[in-house]
Amino acid sequence: MGALSKGGYSLTSQHLSILEEVLKDSSTADNFVQSYQRSFNGFAAKLNEQERKKLASKEGVVSVFPSKTLQLQTTRSWDFVGLSNAVQTIPSVESDLIVGVIDSGISPESESFSDKGFGPPPKKWKGVCNTGMLTFKCNNKIIGARFYPNVSKSVKDSVGHGTHTASTVAGNLVSNVGFYGLAQGNARGGVPSARIAVYKVCNTEDCSESDILAGFDDAIADGVDIISLSVSSNGIRDFDSDSIAIGSFHAMQNGILTSHAAGNKGPRRQTITSLAPWLLSVAASNTDRHIIDKVVLGDGKVVMGNSINSFTLNGTNHSLVYGKDASVETCDPDSARVCADECLDSELVKGKIVLCDQLSLGDEALRAGAVGTIMSVDGHDDSSIIYPLPAIHLNNQTGEQVKSYINSTKNPTANILKSEAINDSSAPTIVSFSSRGPNSITPDILKPDISAPGVDILAAFSTFASPSNSIKDTRSVKFSILSGTSMACPHVTGAAAYVKSFHPDWSPSAIKSALMTTAWQMNATRNPDAEFAYGAGNIDPVKATNPGLVYEILRDDYIKFLCNIGWDTQRVGIVSGGNSSCQEGTKGTALDLNYPSMTAYLQQDKPFVINFTRTVKNVGSANSTYKASVTSHSEIKISVMPRVLSFTSLNQVKSFVVTVSGSKFPPLSMTSVSLEWSDGTHTVRSPIVVHSFSGSSK
Template sequence: MNQKEKFSKDDGAEKVDESQYRSLIGCLMKVIGAQLYNSLNDPDDSVRDRDGHGSHTASTAAGNKIKGASFYGVAEGSARGGVPSARIAVYKVCFQSGCADADILAAFDDAISDGVDIISVSLGKRSAPNLNEDSLAIGSFHAMAKGILTLNSAGNGGPNTYSVGSVAPWMVSVAASTTDRQIITKVVLGNGTTLAGSSINTFVLNGTEFPLVYGKDATRTCDEYEAQLCSGDCLERSLVEGKIILCRSITGDRDAHEAGAVGSISQEFDVPSIVPFPISTLNEEEFRMIETYYISTKNPKANILKSESTKDSSAPVVASFSSRGPNTIIPEILKPDITAPGVDILAAYSPVAPVTDEAEDKRSVKYTILSGTSMSCPHVAGIAAYIKTFHPDWSPSAIQSALITTAWPMNGTTYDDGELAFGSGHVDPVKAVSPGLVYEALKADYINMMCSMGYDTKTVRLVSGDNSSCPKDTKGSPKDLNYPSMAVKVEETKSFKVEFPRTVTNFGSANSTYKATVINTNSHIKVQVNPDILSFKLEKEKKSFVVTVVGQGLDSIEAPIAAASLVWSDGTHSVRSPIVAYIDRNIG
């Protein structure tokens, strides 16, 4: 029986037409394996994606090109993954009850055994554990030793500093940033004023204007503070039904809907999310405008429109939720490494997965819009796979270096935590294919780094899984690891001098000369490079240099962080490494 006959004749299966058959075969050719790990004994004992997260991330990395994809018409266009020609092997380790370390490690082992080229992991810890206690660090170390690069979400703990959970230097930690497509949900007031709110609303209200009521005026039982938040049982149906309600907090939207409101407007402007009925959230300034209108108008009215896409000229900007450094485990390793699109990402979705967490929302979709570092990670994973098609023999660290040193520079002065939010900058897939020079680190280098951290042989072996050992006279520190970025934690107001030894390998033209340029607008540090000219005569030739960073002292008020960049250029390639000095405090 051929595949087409099988899908049309299996007991209990619905007969499929030619287009469905092609879709099924295309899926089978794309997803070449799927395994389940469930040591938690979660009731959802199925490899099928029931919450949509896996489908979304996998299609972002390697989904086929699809025309006319959208979420109910929002963000409509052609959608495709980073490498549509790639195939996907799925390893399901997470459930509503969590992600077990044993399952994560088992999945890594199987992926390595299966011979995957790139591992994309859109999960992580709320805070960074020690390397020997971190299943992601351990699993990705084993992958690195077998020539496989792991990419991991930085985390969604921002804007708090010290929130990045992905800190091991042998995997790429990916932050999340915006794209130039912004999704807005307009609020139109009765006086014609239009405000651009935030949400992903697919509903169209049946009418052009609806009475507007403030939560504090829709209760007879709660005090003004609770009522304006639309909290709990404050809202009275007779005062809310058929109206749009104004709430100080987005947490009151559900209560407003249950009380009979046709829509709600709240004050918590941030990354938009899909809503189960017409909702728009406004920033503080716009919320005050609507308050003024409400107070000054005898019969205030409003409407909430269906979401639409608009151009965002400020992009890319790091998302507020994206986890920040510093690296709490290895302060000398800058994390996150890089940022990539992670806001309002349209990608595939499981049709059995709920669109929102509202039980009454019965919508089923093939595509949806999500935000998170889970969404940014597969973007970079796709780019890493793309690089590997050009350079199949490159080590994981060479691909990692290419991603980091070719990233688009971002303006660190727009963030309190600068490079601790975005690492080297926004990923550039085109330039990453030909970086010119790369910073390589191999298994032995990472072992030496762990030994320099104070890990003994027993602890190192918990990570390496083999008989690696630390020498009795371990020298150096983690700053000596041949990493594409450079970071140092310094004492507040104390002068400092730090040297970073580095080695680059030439993957550009055989005969080439690179000159060093230091980009530094920060008066608190000075950077020198010795030598500042590197001449190569061979491909894969290596050259070493030392970067010296000197500072008179950073302080918590004026300069908690100081950053510069080292750029090696041969006139064609620009190989850029961020240099960051920071004090040990809550910078944000």
């Protein structure tokens, strides 16, 4: 229903009255879900299609869209990106920062959230501690907690995801921890002195959009400084029907940056669902620590694969059997070879290691009494997961070697070793599961924006959750290892909070620009999707505190952007909450947005000339001169006017135009170069991407 009107009165009665007019035979109380009235005006309700249309036609209703179910997207990493425990910090300012974590709750008993040494919450805090549990009380570290009735009866984390992400952002330093000896070391968040406010919108893997919107509504009003959201949808939707885009726009209007997971649907292109330009969309990269596992076959051959296997099998030789040869008679061959549910014959599998042509949690092998399982399947072989029994994932080629060995002897045997960490000198590279661009809604805006560590991340975990996500796994751990853009997102949240601790008055877009323009330039040879995989590059939090120049985008710039992509005033109001209009006669494109990256979508294979007009603010040295340089490329020509920007004071702004031209650009292709502004001290880099991929998802 748009922005809040002045007056501060409760809107619940108004919402109930409107709903009562729409519902004919149904109970208003039974169909009313929740009211949004702290940061924007709206409500959630259960409606059929006829009722939806009736509500949408009412005066004062900006939009009605369905609440869908979204999914959670699931130490060495901070050291790897340069934010070691020894870098400069401003503890007094950092302690005044409040990180809002919209996720699956939190485990307050973790050492990562102890408030030892913390003073009282910042005076700006307006939130509450509604835990839903007598045994769970907030402290001076976890200063706020909320849960939503659709999700749970308490804010306690039962899946571990929210605890993991919260501790990655702002967990205390906890020494000598690991997962059963794996990844042993010190665990901490990016801003360990910061406070945490928890908004539980997810239970198990599912998160309701109506609750996510409620989380945004509360977090904004409570006074958080930054929002971390490791939740993504399965499908691509435009901004005006996406709760995350709408909620994060309201956050941006209130000076709050939202860091958002890109999604785990890679490596296919156009799978990223975090597409709004006011969001900081985060892809997942690896670090130089890679956890692997090995299988020793009976003939002495050792094959390597992936898993986080904390188990040690007794003895060295265990009978090895292929699932296809150990199936009950009722299962067809295809179901048998993948070890489908209830297909393995316990009499043929018990006490053995079973080979299956499918990646799974290993529950079927465990049910049938196997002592371990080998899974042979291609895809996602650059990250590891935890299993409830000794297990390893091999690619198809390596799996075929195991099958050949099984067929070569009457009594095949094998042993699955405990996992180990090895050094990966090629890091950082983008992991295969990380969702890729280009942007399916506005292909002239590069997405993702940036990448961060999201593979084999050790962080705090809920002792009430299964570390392998299997109900058969009864282990309880305080720290666990997870992978996903869910794990990359809080790294960027922590990096953004770190930058904000040095510049408390910077806008969300200034912080975003600082992170993007100082990011490590990644190797396109090792990342074939280039900027569609990693955006501007991998985060460098320390360098981002002193970027030199920033590309700033304010609320009205985003409004103009929406008008330029063809939206009318009414549609713009759906996202912005009203009080916005598109001026008649003004024309533009998405290229006009003052984005830190520059992207152009070419629709026809013919000569082209594209102009990007950009404005930068000087936040480095008062008297400074920046010179432009551009990497060359045979397919396109780049010119910059002017090529020199001279500043005489801080916060002074200068504009320039980048012209990209070429003769022809074939369909389904992409080329990228970099523009760098340098004053000899600062290097401000922006990727320039030209592509001809369709604006709709494939």
